[in-house]
Amino acid sequence: MQHNGHLGPCIFSAKDVEIQFNLRGKTLTAVRKASLDLYQGETMAIVGESGSGKSVFTKSFIGMLDKNGAVTGGQLLYRGQDLTQFKTEKEWLAVRGKKIAMVFQDPMTSLNPVRTIGEQITEVITWHFGTPHAQARQEAIEILKKVGISDAETRYKQYPHEFSGGMRQRVVIATAIACRPEILICDEPTTALDVTVQAQILNLIRELQRELKMTVVYITHDLGVVANVADWVSVMYAGQIVETGTAEEIFSSAVHPYTKALLRSMPQLGVKGHDLYSIQGTPPNLFKEIKGDAFAPRNPDAMEIDFEEEPPLFQVSDTHFAKTWLMHPYAAEHRDALALQDAKEKEKQKPAAPFDYQNAEKLLQVQDLTVKFKLGSREFKAVNNVSFDIYKGETLSLVGESGSGKTTIGRAIMRIYNKVDGSIIFGGEKINGKIDKKKAKELHMQMQMIFQDPMASLNERAKVDYIISEGLYNYHLFDNKEDRLKKVENIMAEVGLSSDFSSRFPHEFSGGQRQRIGIARSLVMNPDFVVADEPISALDVSIRAQVINLLNKMKRERSLTYLFIAHDLSVVRFISDRIAVIHKGRIVELAECEELFRHPLHPYTKALLSAVPYPDPKVERNKTLISYDPSVHQYDAFPPNWTEITPGHFILANEEELEGYRKEL
Amino acid sequence: MENEKKMPQLNPLKFRAKVFDQMLSEDTGYSNYSYWRSTFRTFFKSKAVVVLVVLICAIILMSFIYPLVSDVDPNKVALKRKMWNNRPSWEHLFGTDGLGRDIWTRAWYGVRNSFLLAFCIALSDVGIGMIVGAIWGYNKKLDPIMIEIYNIITNIPSTVYLVLLAYIMNTSYLTLFISMASRGWIVEARFFRNRILSIRDSEYNLASRCLGTPMRRIATKNIIPHIISLIIMEAALCIPYSIGSEVFLGFVGIGLPVDAITLGNIVNQGRASFTLHPYQMLLPTIILCIITVAFYVIGNKFADASDPRNHV
Numbered sequence: 001m002q003h004n005g006h007l008g009p010c011i012f013s014a015k016d017v018e019i020q021f022n023l024r025g026k027t028l029t030a031v032r033k034a035s036l037d038l039y040q041g042e043t044m045a046i047v048g049e050s051g052s053g054k055s056v057f058t059k060s061f062i063g064m065l066d067k068n069g070a071v072t073g074g075q076l077l078y079r080g081q082d083l084t085q086f087k088t089e090k091e092w093l094a095v096r097g098k099k100i101a102m103v104f105q106d107p108m109t110s111l112n113p114v115r116t117i118g119e120q121i122t123e124v125i126t127w128h129f130g131t132p133h134a135q136a137r138q139e140a141i142e143i144l145k146k147v148g149i150s151d152a153e154t155r156y157k158q159y160p161h162e163f164s165g166g167m168r169q170r171v172v173i174a175t176a177i178a179c180r181p182e183i184l185i186c187d188e189p190t191t192a193l194d195v196t197v198q199a200q201i202l203n204l205i206r207e208l209q210r211e212l213k214m215t216v217v218y219i220t221h222d223l224g225v226v227a228n229v230a231d232w233v234s235v236m237y238a239g240q241i242v243e244t245g246t247a248e249e250i251f252s253s254a255v256h257p258y259t260k261a262l263l264r265s266m267p268q269l270g271v272k273g274h275d276l277y278s279i280q281g282t283p284p285n286l287f288k289e290i291k292g293d294a295f296a297p298r299n300p301d302a303m304e305i306d307f308e309e310e311p312p313l314f315q316v317s318d319t320h321f322a323k324t325w326l327m328h329p330y331a332a333e334h335r336d337a338l339a340l341q342d343a344k345e346k347e348k349q350k351p352a353a354p355f356d357y358q359n360a361e362k363l364l365q366v367q368d369l370t371v372k373f374k375l376g377s378r379e380f381k382a383v384n385n386v387s388f389d390i391y392k393g394e395t396l397s398l399v400g401e402s403g404s405g406k407t408t409i410g411r412a413i414m415r416i417y418n419k420v421d422g423s424i425i426f427g428g429e430k431i432n433g434k435i436d437k438k439k440a441k442e443l444h445m446q447m448q449m450i451f452q453d454p455m456a457s458l459n460e461r462a463k464v465d466y467i468i469s470e471g472l473y474n475y476h477l478f479d480n481k482e483d484r485l486k487k488v489e490n491i492m493a494e495v496g497l498s499s500d501f502s503s504r505f506p507h508e509f510s511g512g513q514r515q516r517i518g519i520a521r522s523l524v525m526n527p528d529f530v531v532a533d534e535p536i537s538a539l540d541v542s543i544r545a546q547v548i549n550l551l552n553k554m555k556r557e558r559s560l561t562y563l564f565i566a567h568d569l570s571v572v573r574f575i576s577d578r579i580a581v582i583h584k585g586r587i588v589e590l591a592e593c594e595e596l597f598r599h600p601l602h603p604y605t606k607a608l609l610s611a612v613p614y615p616d617p618k619v620e621r622n623k624t625l626i627s628y629d630p631s632v633h634q635y636d637a638f639p640p641n642w643t644e645i646t647p648g649h650f651i652l653a654n655e656e657e658l659e660g661y662r663k664e665l
Numbered sequence: 666m667e668n669e670k671k672m673p674q675l676n677p678l679k680f681r682a683k684v685f686d687q688m689l690s691e692d693t694g695y696s697n698y699s700y701w702r703s704t705f706r707t708f709f710k711s712k713a714v715v716v717l718v719v720l721i722c723a724i725i726l727m728s729f730i731y732p733l734v735s736d737v738d739p740n741k742v743a744l745k746r747k748m749w750n751n752r753p754s755w756e757h758l759f760g761t762d763g764l765g766r767d768i769w770t771r772a773w774y775g776v777r778n779s780f781l782l783a784f785c786i787a788l789s790d791v792g793i794g795m796i797v798g799a800i801w802g803y804n805k806k807l808d809p810i811m812i813e814i815y816n817i818i819t820n821i822p823s824t825v826y827l828v829l830l831a832y833i834m835n836t837s838y839l840t841l842f843i844s845m846a847s848r849g850w851i852v853e854a855r856f857f858r859n860r861i862l863s864i865r866d867s868e869y870n871l872a873s874r875c876l877g878t879p880m881r882r883i884a885t886k887n888i889i890p891h892i893i894s895l896i897i898m899e900a901a902l903c904i905p906y907s908i909g910s911e912v913f914l915g916f917v918g919i920g921l922p923v924d925a926i927t928l929g930n931i932v933n934q935g936r937a938s939f940t941l942h943p944y945q946m947l948l949p950t951i952i953l954c955i956i957t958v959a960f961y962v963i964g965n966k967f968a969d970a971s972d973p974r975n976h977v
Contacts, residue, residue: 024703024976280685297686305679330680337682414875444877457868460700461890471876505699521872 005246005319008040011079011215012061012100012183018073019056019065019239028286030056032239033074038183038215043206045218045226045247047262048236049540050511051283054219057236058185062100063092098128101181105188107168111160117171118144118156124178140178146211147174148204166197170204177208184209185217190225194401194567199611199625202229221541223266224570224613227251228620235259238284238294245320247617255314255322257302258295265545266615267574273352275552276574278545282510293324301338303331354592355577357648360391363529363561364413368422371408382408384585385422387642388650390529395555395562397572397593399608400582406565407452409582410531413563414449415440426529441475448522450551452534454514458506464517465502468492471525491520494557495550512543516550523554531563536571548575569612573597578648581605584630587642591649601651601661604628633657700973704894708970717959724952728776737770739926750942759948763938771926772948776956779908779928782838787903789846791896794853799884801854802861811854818851827910831919841921845910853899860892894971901964905957912953928953 019031031053038044048054060071061078063086076083078095086092104110112120121140125131131139137156144152147170160168169189176184186205190198206229209216218229226233227247234244235258243256254260263269264277281298284290293299296306305325314327326335371383383405390396400406412420415431424432431443451457458467468488471477478484489499495516506514515535522530532551536544552575554560566572572579573593580590581604589602600606607628614620633640638654645651645661653661709715743749743765751761759768801811830844864870864887873883889896908928914920915929916936923930928949935946969975 024706296683300685302683302685303680304683305675307683308679309675325680328675328680330675330677334680334682411871416871416874441877444875447875449872449875451868451872453868457872459869459873459887459890462886466886470873470878473882474877474879507700518872521876525876 006039006042008042010037010039012036012038013077014057014061014074015077016074017057017060017071017076019053019060019069020072021066021069023068023287026287030069030239030286031060032290034236034239034241035074036234036241036244038217040182040215041209041213042231043209043216043218043229044232044234045220045230046234046236046241047220047223047226049221049283049542051286052236053239053286054236055187057239058102058187058217058219061183061185062096062102064096064102093128097124097176097181098179099181100183100185101176101179103169103172103176103184103186103189106192107165107172108160108192110172111168111175113160116157116159117163117174118158121171121175121178124175128179140174143174143178144171146208147171147177148200149174165193166201169193169197169201173201173205173208177212177214180212181214183215183217185219187219188221189218191220191222195569195611195613196401196607196628198225198613199228200627203625205229222613223251223263223541223615224268224620227615227617228613230617235262238290239286240294240323242295242324243320243322245316245322249317249320251615251617253316253320255316255320255327256295256324257299257326259322261299262541263615265542267544267548267571268614270548270574271349271351272574274349275549276545278549279542280546282512282543283540301334301341303334354594355391355394357391357394357592360394362389363392363427364390364563365425366390366409366413366422367425369409369412369424370421371405371412371417372421381585383412383420386582386585386587387422388580388587388590390561390563392528392561393559394577395564395575397564397566397576397579398582398587399566399569399572399579401567403584404582405585406567406582407533410449410533410563410565414447414531415443444471445475445525446527447529447531448525448527450515450519450522450530450532450535453538454511454518455538457518458514460506462505463502464492464504464506464509467506467517468502468520468524470521477525487524491524494523494554495520496546510543511539512546515539515543515547519547519550519554523558526558527560529561529563531565533565534567535564537567544571551575569608570614581608586652587650588652589650595649599649599665601645601649601664602653603632604630703973703976704967704971707975708967711966714963714966717962720955721959721963724776724956725780728773728780731770731773732777735770735773737767739766739771739774740924742766750938750945752942753944760942760944762934762945763942768931768945768948771931772928772952774926775928775931775949776952778838778926779911780904780956782842782911782927783904783907785842786845786849786907787900789842790849790853790903791900793846793850794899795857795896797850797854798857799861799888801858802865803880811858815851815855818848823848823910824913827914828917828919831914836919836922838921838925841911841914845907849903849907853903856899857892857895860895861888864888864891894967898964898968898971901960901967905960908953909957 125136293306748765912929
């Protein structure tokens, strides 16, 4: 291994690590002989879906496995020292935090809410180095400045709740780098953050890495983030590293079927009007012994050998390794056949024609909708004077960051929040405020909602059969029991679930399957209009494509109209006809999908578009971030109006701004 | 690579495409976890719990079976002086009291009566509490009124309240029941209100509302199954509290009439002659202690076991 593409020496090496958990009397093998080398000053991204063992694997580097888990095999060599030999906490403390530090996903839970952030950083320094308090305090302020917190001296004395999510994550990073660790492990550092903030945090970590010469390990499921930050990528599946190589190699010439499938199923790469490439099925059960290639059952192009023998790690290039039988000389024929098949598929896809708005009829009109919430004695407007129409048969997406009020709009339309100002008109009739029982029943049949979190949106104590037929029971939409069971069976087949599942409880299903149950529950009512509240944001990358395809299929077959709520512009581009961008309770821009991507006008839309991660390292490395500062508007003196600047392109702006936008067009 | 050399016996024919099996790919990685099974497994994992559950069952069974099979009258007063205050012997396992009544027999009758009373109180507290709590949890408008009622009831010391009620009404089982049940429900109601508030707006309940599910079905299908373990736990914790109150009232002399056989009365009578005949208090106190401690431990352990976070 002379020329291996690495710049510095190898400082950490995990060799054939096996990690097992004891769960309710059964043994779960979360990591199955995974190996990983980390080199000084480089960035390694570990990609995998939930349950692939990526978090557990890296947590074992700092001895932070849960009590019921243990490293049962292999070595963790840090500068020649085998960390698996550590017995006591004291030994671990010499490494954990000091040499190898970790940044966790949720900044809210990794900070102590009752102590000032400064004290928390100071504590780390005094604890590890025994520095006197006053000096540690100075250092802490320096570190806060370093992570981009302005006015660090004042901020030092503040509590976590006084910081925004992004700022809090900066503080968490500050505590992690306080001891100048050699290796910084970031476990989904930006998943809980908004896209615009995410880009800033990634930049910050990159700068810190350069300055402190750290090795950074990213754990993420977002290929866009990977393309942005990583020098090296390791793909993890079912507790094994199935492919590893430089970012360019992985993104441009992936070899393992799982990596290829992951990359192909990104909605950014989809062609409108066609099914997105999707990975079938669900990840394997790690309680069972896995025979052969773990991905084989989900791989439509698997070979017989994949089910029988576990593939070894084949070398693709000096820097690129993959654990798949496809690289075996015997598989040459199969490989060529696959390549041919891919090329054919790419050729035939032509984007569908855009939605025809000329002859469309309005299904839902929202006029001057304002939703107020009471916070103690204060009142704040979650949704502020919002107007838009939804045409029959289209998909309108509502895109915005968390707290922008997008879910509130969806819920106001569904009459979950009924005390709203303005009017919501569905099929020519006003539906907000008081309506009679008969009308309410009709609406329940015509409008349905799909929820975000497949874990929380199903009743854990009811069988799938009941969950799906809940709506049928409510309005007695069946003749007899057989008829009801038949209806349930039909809808389950439509969403791709086996009918034997109907007597099971929700916890026996994976996230994607649960989301399909949720979709079946709303569609069994035969609605015309569906509010989909972030239906894919809680799902794994490999499952997302399945659900997107299912939603599109249902739309085609049942001529549905969707209001699709999302925070991720890239997903939205693939599925929607029109996009509305919402910021702080106001829709700032609304246009047809391609128009919005071609001519974004509002500065917020521009910022949002610039921050969207794209799964291609070449694109990601060269992108420039635009940040949005609401103070550029002078709305106090000249209040903005909701104006149609070109046909179908609406924008929130005042006269002066409109002038500027018109020139831009 | 060296790995390849190790496996030269691979069959080239195996490198052919295999037919894709949809069902195989859907084979979930999710265990057949069951909430109730896991709850009971965690619950019975602790040896202390098993011992206490067995003990409690034995005591309660005994207290119900004994009066049926024994022909000793617990109220039979001996006229001969030598039958009074007898020490434990084969004839009277735990001796006799100042009137020559058999303490062994009286203790079982007492356990039965006290337990039945406590059970009724627990049932009414948790039952009323749950219904009120559910209504309270679903109607924000009730908050100010209910909080006031809660404050008023809980701020009056229970002793004063119980003593007053016992003076106003004639002492009887019903009086005792009314006096204890009339204040216990509010605490339960608040407890259930908080729990229901936290699951009321969860997504699966919103989904039910979007489907137009009537309130009754939301309550029976969505809410109660999620808090049933809490209901069991609260009921289990209510029983020792009620038995304790009954004993306390008996102890201060305003409990049930002297001729009623309850643990409170027996302990009270034992106390009167404690300095001369300490053994008279022995059996009823031991049983009382076992019942109270056991119910508390079982209730708390059940609460722990019913928390999915502890299902490891």
